[in-house]
Amino acid sequence: MSSPRKLISSHSPFEAQIGYSRAVVQGDMIFVSGCTGYDYKTGLISPDVVDQAEQTFQNIAAALAEAGAEMKDVVRVRYILPDRKDFESTWPVLQKWLGDVRPAATMIQAGLMEEVMKIEVEVTAKVEK
Template identity: 60%
Template structure:
């Protein structure tokens, strides 16, 4: 649990650990401590990844263990500006990835990121 009010209101966990698998729910750019969100998609992407990084760390793994990532955006034109941020976290990891354009739960949300990780997979060649 991340402390996000969304988890309580909707009824889900930020991440679920199942053996060596870690499933991190779709994570938005909200700062969950303050429940604020930037208007800038790149800042939202940065915050998404801080939130995901915290969930992965609590599950005793890291971005190096991510094997699958899904990007959900409300506007396809917002994806390319996020690439440098995404590359910084996943460029050496090279997880399988998908980007979808869809409506998100709150109109302030511009990007949501979901990852699946496998503990110890960061050791792969």
């Protein structure tokens, strides 16, 4: 018998508008949707890619915590940036959050939903039960 699916919400307006969850817990796996640098409490986003990266990881950490996981449980990460030249400037933030975890990773250059968004990050985590 499979375990029930648990849906995690950040209450971002995008979730209701588009029809998705911030994260989905299925068994021992947690799939966190692409997160951007919006501060969900204020609805604001910094114009700086490094600030956005930091806020993005705060958003991911909050989703993981609600799912009963931590950053140490991340096994896969995808970075999406509209401008690949911005990626290197985010490395200190990535190192801070995932340096000891060292998940499998991919960086993709692609347009994001809004022009102000400079980075989007998606993670998959696995928790031991």
